[in-house]
Amino acid sequence: MELFKIAQIASAYGQSLVSFGIDGAPRPFSASFAVSNRCNIHCSYCNFPNMDPTELSLADIKTIFVRLKKMGVKRVNLMGGEPLLRRDFLEIVDLAKEQDFFISMNTNLLLYEKYKDKLDHIDYFFTSLDGNAESHIANRGKQSYDKILSAIRDIVNRKKKLIAICVVTDPDIAIAEYLLDLADKEKILIHFQPECYDTEIVQRSAPNKIESHRIRGFWNYLANRKRRGAPISTSLEYIKYIIEWNDYSISSYYDKQEKCGAGRGYIFIDAAGVAFPCGYTKGKMEGISLLTRDWNTQFDKLTPCTKCIVGPMLEFNLLFKKPISSVMNALANI
Ligand SMILES: C[S@@+](CC[C@H](N)C(=O)[O-])C[C@H]1O[C@@H](n2cnc3c(N)ncnc32)[C@H](O)[C@@H]1O
Numbered sequence: 446m447e448l449f450k451i452a453q454i455a456s457a458y459g460q461s462l463v464s465f466g467i468d469g470a471p472r473p474f475s476a477s478f479a480v481s482n483r484c485n486i487h488c489s490y491c492n493f494p495n496m497d498p499t500e501l502s503l504a505d506i507k508t509i510f511v512r513l514k515k516m517g518v519k520r521v522n523l524m525g526g527e528p529l530l531r532r533d534f535l536e537i538v539d540l541a542k543e544q545d546f547f548i549s550m551n552t553n554l555l556l557y558e559k560y561k562d563k564l565d566h567i568d569y570f571f572t573s574l575d576g577n578a579e580s581h582i583a584n585r586g587k588q589s590y591d592k593i594l595s596a597i598r599d600i601v602n603r604k605k606k607l608i609a610i611c612v613v614t615d616p617d618i619a620i621a622e623y624l625l626d627l628a629d630k631e632k633i634l635i636h637f638q639p640e641c642y643d644t645e646i647v648q649r650s651a652p653n654k655i656e657s658h659r660i661r662g663f664w665n666y667l668a669n670r671k672r673r674g675a676p677i678s679t680s681l682e683y684i685k686y687i688i689e690w691n692d693y694s695i696s697s698y699y700d701k702q703e704k705c706g707a708g709r710g711y712i713f714i715d716a717a718g719v720a721f722p723c724g725y726t727k728g729k730m731e732g733i734s735l736l737t738r739d740w741n742t743q744f745d746k747l748t749p750c751t752k753c754i755v756g757p758m759l760e761f762n763l764l765f766k767k768p769i770s771s772v773m774n775a776l777a778n779i
């Protein structure tokens with residue numbers, strides 16, 4: 446990975462952090478963009494495939510990327526839905542490249558074979574792996590497991606970094622052990638995140654029965670494995686935050702003593718080009734269309750929640766709340 450790009454991100458993040466610290470103007474350094482809501486599978490916990498399938502034109506995407514660049518964003522994550530379903534996906538990557546962004550993507554890898562020789566501009570890959578074949582298929586359907594391991598191997602062989610995200614629907618230590626052994630063997634990292642509930646981009650509400658003791662046991666086990674050097678990308682602070690979470694039936698809440706880094710340091714842009722502080726806040730507040738409006742001057746810094754255990758959002762938030770340990774962890778991952 447180019448040191449220059451990392452230095453650029455570090456500098457933009459530093460400015461976001463200062464602005465967050467002094468309660469200054471929003472200054473996101475990173476943006477996640479759902480290029481499509483469409484998907485080729487229907488995972489049990491995800492609502493993207495049920496959302497509006499309308500997509501932005503390349504011209505509109507260019508408008509948004511130009512705006513992001515002017516706002517000081519240095520890192521763009523292309524996600525969905527399934528981004529590789531867009532026939533013009535490579536042109537979207539080219540538009541991101543034109544603005545010199547550090548480009549990452551989230552993909553289920555089902556269409557990887559078709560694209561494998563054309564993804565050179567992707568700096569970092571995220572995919573989804575929920576455990577062994579049985580547990581993965583239970584969450585994501587049979588088709589989702591076919592060829593995923595060969596696609597992962599091919600990405601690693603091309604000297605690209607890859608993190609596989611495991612959505613923890615069942616806190617089963619044997620499944621985590623399986624994934625960590627696999628990660629060691631395949632030279633990838635695993636990010637564990639709790640299934641989150643009750644927002645527009647997810648499917649399900651919390652189950653009636655929550656086994657808090659079992660959940661805490663699972664995350665304590667991950668903390669110990671992380672301390673002993675297991676290939677876990679998730680930071681120790683993130684894991685500790687989850688262990689200390691009081692009620693696992695809720696993914697986020699508003700605490701007026703706290704402020705969140707979402708919207709100030711990073712943003713989410715939906716498939717219509719409307720920006721929100723993070724994906725979890727879509728549907729809980731009014732967004733700002735980046736086709737016509739500027740985020741840094743228009744966002745009022747108010748978020749519907751200030752504490753959460755939502756997927757990668759918590760990791761981003763900790764970059765602002767626990768910057769030193771979070772930066773050390775991020776550096777270890779690259
Ligand atoms: C929305 S997907 C988009 C990228 C791609 N289609 C994929 O599945 O990797 C991004 C990540 O969110 C995760 N995800 C989806 N629904 C979730 C939920 N309810 N709670 C936590 N993570 C979730 C997915 O497993 C995936 O790793």
Ligand code: SF4
Pocket residue numbers: 484485486487488491492493494525526527553585
């Ligand atoms: S998690 Fe990814 S692969 Fe699964 S339905 Fe959602 S967008 Fe599609």
